[in-house]
Amino acid sequence: xxxxTQTPSHQVTQxxxxxxxxxxxxxxxxxxxxxxxxxGQKVEFLVSFYNNEISEKSEIFDDQFSVERPDGSxxxxxxxxxxxxxxxxxxxxxxxxxxxxEAFFGQGTRLTVV
Amino acid sequence: KQEVTQxxxxxxxxxxxxxxxxxxxxxxxxxxxQWFRQDPGKGLTSLLLIQSSQREQTSGxxxxxxxxxSGRSTLYIAASQxxxxxxxxxxxxxxxxxxxxxxFGQGTxxxxxx
Numbered sequence: 001x002x003x004x005t006q007t008p009s010h011q012v013t014q015x016x017x018x019x020x021x022x023x024x025x026x027x028x029x030x031x032x033x034x035x036x037x038x039x040g041q042k043v044e045f046l047v048s049f050y051n052n053e054i055s056e057k058s059e060i061f062d063d064q065f066s067v068e069r070p071d072g073s074x075x076x077x078x079x080x081x082x083x084x085x086x087x088x089x090x091x092x093x094x095x096x097x098x099x100x101x102e103a104f105f106g107q108g109t110r111l112t113v114v
Numbered sequence: 115k116q117e118v119t120q121x122x123x124x125x126x127x128x129x130x131x132x133x134x135x136x137x138x139x140x141x142x143x144x145x146x147x148q149w150f151r152q153d154p155g156k157g158l159t160s161l162l163l164i165q166s167s168q169r170e171q172t173s174g175x176x177x178x179x180x181x182x183x184s185g186r187s188t189l190y191i192a193a194s195q196x197x198x199x200x201x202x203x204x205x206x207x208x209x210x211x212x213x214x215x216x217x218f219g220q221g222t223x224x225x226x227x228x
Contacts (some may be wrong), residue, residue: 006157031213031214033214033215035216041220042218042219042220042221043158043203043205043216043218044218045215045216045217048213048214048215050213055212055213056211056213056215089155091157091158093158095214098212098213098214100145100146100163100165101163101214102148102160102163103148103160103214103216104160105150105157105158105159105160106157107156107157108156108157110155
């Protein structure tokens with residue numbers, strides 16, 4: 001069964017360092033998303049991406065964040081200068097279209113900023 | 115602004131019981147509602163998607179209902195098993211915008227005791 005794949009599963013980084021989280025969405029999907037979940041809190045929307053551009057972003061998604069689809073399969077989230085409060089589980093999701101279709105989520109990358 | 119609330123936050127039941135998890139949302143203008151399961155430290159597994167025009171959706175021992183006008187959804191789990199122990203999240207897709215983003219509740223953590 002097709003699935004969304006995220007790497008790495010866990011990343012530890014020092015404050016101020018840049019990190020890139022990687023995702024391979026399901027192959028025929030067109031809409032891609034990043035969400036995050038701080039420990040003990042709700043899953044929060046960060047950004048949606050369609051047709052090689054950002055279609056919506058939340059107030060959390062400031063200039064420290066960027067997304068890219070560098071080729072036909074990968075979808076990345078970059079955090080330029082990590083802060084302690086960026087520590088969270090980051091989920092990638094995709095859906096085939098925005099109609100009544102399910103969003104499928106990856107297993108997540110746990111980012112720990114020290 | 116859409117807010118999603120899940121009650122109770124935690125639930126412990128003996129194996130075999132039927133149970134109901136509740137989800138409420140403040141804005142009835144939704145496109146659909148999706149229920150997910152999250153195991154500790156893991157990703158989100160889609161359980162059911164219920165369209166705004168639907169009243170119910172069933173998958174195996176799971177049944178989700180939707181009352182859009184009152185802003186409520188329930189997830190009914192029949193004959194619960196220890197393997198059902200997990201956190202259950204509901205998420206609504208707002209009607210406005212066409213990005214397919216989801217807004218999540220905080221989840222109900224279910225423990226089914228053998």
